[in-house]
Amino acid sequence: MNNDSATASRQLLATILESSPALQDPATLEGVADLIEKVSPLLQGRRLHNIVDFLAAASDVIEMTDDAMIQKLMTLYEESIGGVWAITNALQYASAQAGHKEAPPTLWKSIRRLNNDENARRGLDTAVNLMSELGRQSKISGQSFLED
Amino acid sequence: MMKNIIVVGGGIGGTMTANNLVRKLYPEIKSGRTRVTLISNSHWHYYKPAFMYVAFGKFFKNELRRPLASLLRPEINFLLDQVEGFEFKNSRLRMRSGDVHDYDYLVVSTGCIPAPERIEGLQEAGDHFYQHDPARQLFEKLSTIEKGRIFIGVTFPKTPNVPHQCGIAPIETTLMLDEFLRQRGVRDKIEIVYTYPTISQLTRNCLFLQKPTGEVLPSIFDSKDIKHKRGFTLASVDPENNVAVSEEGDEEDFDILMQTPPIRAVDAVLDSNVSQSPNHEGWLPTDRQSLQLEGFENVFIIGDTVDLPISKAGGSCHNQSPVICNNIAGLMRTGKTVDEYDGKVQAIAQMGMEAGMPLWYDYDEDVKPTPPTKIGGLMRKGFNRGIYWSVARGLI
Numbered sequence A: 001m002n003n004d005s006a007t008a009s010r011q012l013l014a015t016i017l018e019s020s021p022a023l024q025d026p027a028t029l030e031g032v033a034d035l036i037e038k039v040s041p042l043l044q045g046r047r048l049h050n051i052v053d054f055l056a057a058a059s060d061v062i063e064m065t066d067d068a069m070i071q072k073l074m075t076l077y078e079e080s081i082g083g084v085w086a087i088t089n090a091l092q093y094a095s096a097q098a099g100h101k102e103a104p105p106t107l108w109k110s111i112r113r114l115n116n117d118e119n120a121r122r123g124l125d126t127a128v129n130l131m132s133e134l135g136r137q138s139k140i141s142g143q144s145f146l147e148d
Numbered sequence B: 001m002m003k004n005i006i007v008v009g010g011g012i013g014g015t016m017t018a019n020n021l022v023r024k025l026y027p028e029i030k031s032g033r034t035r036v037t038l039i040s041n042s043h044w045h046y047y048k049p050a051f052m053y054v055a056f057g058k059f060f061k062n063e064l065r066r067p068l069a070s071l072l073r074p075e076i077n078f079l080l081d082q083v084e085g086f087e088f089k090n091s092r093l094r095m096r097s098g099d100v101h102d103y104d105y106l107v108v109s110t111g112c113i114p115a116p117e118r119i120e121g122l123q124e125a126g127d128h129f130y131q132h133d134p135a136r137q138l139f140e141k142l143s144t145i146e147k148g149r150i151f152i153g154v155t156f157p158k159t160p161n162v163p164h165q166c167g168i169a170p171i172e173t174t175l176m177l178d179e180f181l182r183q184r185g186v187r188d189k190i191e192i193v194y195t196y197p198t199i200s201q202l203t204r205n206c207l208f209l210q211k212p213t214g215e216v217l218p219s220i221f222d223s224k225d226i227k228h229k230r231g232f233t234l235a236s237v238d239p240e241n242n243v244a245v246s247e248e249g250d251e252e253d254f255d256i257l258m259q260t261p262p263i264r265a266v267d268a269v270l271d272s273n274v275s276q277s278p279n280h281e282g283w284l285p286t287d288r289q290s291l292q293l294e295g296f297e298n299v300f301i302i303g304d305t306v307d308l309p310i311s312k313a314g315g316s317c318h319n320q321s322p323v324i325c326n327n328i329a330g331l332m333r334t335g336k337t338v339d340e341y342d343g344k345v346q347a348i349a350q351m352g353m354e355a356g357m358p359l360w361y362d363y364d365e366d367v368k369p370t371p372p373t374k375i376g377g378l379m380r381k382g383f384n385r386g387i388y389w390s391v392a393r394g395l396i
Helices: A003-019 A026-044 A048-064 A067-100 A107-116 A118-142 B012-024 B026-030 B048-054 B132-142 B169-184 B211-223 B267-271 B314-333 B374-392
Strands: B003-008 B034-040 B044-046 B065-067 B077-080 B083-087 B092-095 B100-102 B105-108 B112-114 B148-154 B190-195 B227-229 B234-238 B243-246 B251-253 B256-260 B263-265 B296-301 B345-351 B355-361
Touching: A026 A048, A048 B374, A067 B374, A107 A118, B003 B012, B003 B100, B012 B026, B012 B034, B012 B105, B012 B314, B012 B374, B026 B034, B044 B048, B048 B132, B048 B169, B048 B374, B083 B267, B105 B314, B132 B169, B132 B256, B148 B169, B148 B251, B169 B190, B169 B211, B169 B256, B169 B345, B211 B227, B263 B267, B296 B314, B314 B345, B314 B374, B345 B374, B355 B374
Parallel strands: B003 B034, B003 B105, B034 B077, B105 B296, B148 B190, B148 B256, B190 B227
Antiparallel strands: B044 B065, B083 B092, B092 B100, B112 B263, B234 B243, B243 B251, B345 B355
């Protein structure tokens, strides 16, 4: 950039700044002065560069995000939060029920309830299914496979 | 003696309130002194705002609903039944099944239902996106139209200062429609006309029910070549000739009529004879601060069934629900209500297919429109696809 064009650019910038209504407000100028005070050590130490790079990366992520990514991320969110919510609720509910009784039922009564209560049997079946699936995955991870 | 709290309605207001009540009253519930019951006539909970996306092929039915029981805490007693009679004076509900339920506190969250049959010819010739099947039908038309005129209109309740369902939805869908038709490559052959009635709550001859937003709309619509017209209050539709006739005396032809229909409360609320709304609309007289049904200290109203001047939308329920829970807890524990609703509503408006605009307002402050952004659009999509279900569970 030669001297003439540099001077013209500076004049153009000055014109823009002078014509900005916000910059005519003393409160704005005071705020800007405060910010410059705060930012100047970051500028001098080249540390503000990291913030700009971070904003650029965040902006890139926003640009790259599409419907499919949102749907996948939100499915993950709902399944995680919903799952934790359901388990903690069930634990809290079960614990409150158990704690409410003066004395816990005998082992025989518990076994009889397990046998008669359809939901309890289904819960046991769920636990057995879970253990079966964990076992299947353990078997896979424990296997040694032949090299390609 | 055990206190019975009954929540009627499994939409967003009822679901989140039942969950919030359990959290608020957990000591009483844990000790067996209080029971929360939710009554719904459906096993399903629908995310109703997603119906408008169905009209543009962006949501499938199973993506916008969940089994209602999966959204409720285990302490809630869920009953699949329908209220046939509200006996507010006796604190009693009469059910379709023949059962009778007495309550100590009641939350009415029965919503509203579209009633296109209340305008002559609208049922036959009009379309809307406020329920799944009509939205699906609208999608068939929007995805096949090649040329012509899409006429958009809005019907307000006759009750003074009560809005239609989801105030911003007509603007959202108009902007989505513009982009949808551009993506299909047929926009230049289809005229879009957005209209608004002469009387819209407290405003007259505007393009929106709040002035600040109404004033920015012409420039937005002009930039997208969307025609706009004030003072068109739909009076009747001629289905044979596809002509919409207004109360102001205008006649407009159309190929697709996308009309926000009249709405009303559900039958049991209408039949309770407590509402003083004209036109048999059924909005229940609700105290604007405590949200109690006027004349009945132990009954609270939430969501679309209120007669308040705030949006009939989930963003209203989100702010009403904590007030109702606090007030029920206050009545049970101290004998008086302890919280007041300030009319706050918040949402993220879908401004076209990609952009979004967060907005909020209350009894005193109108929406201050801001430029729609891609981040706003991502926030809305994130809400649609996941965060909503946390709201229903009372987590957010």
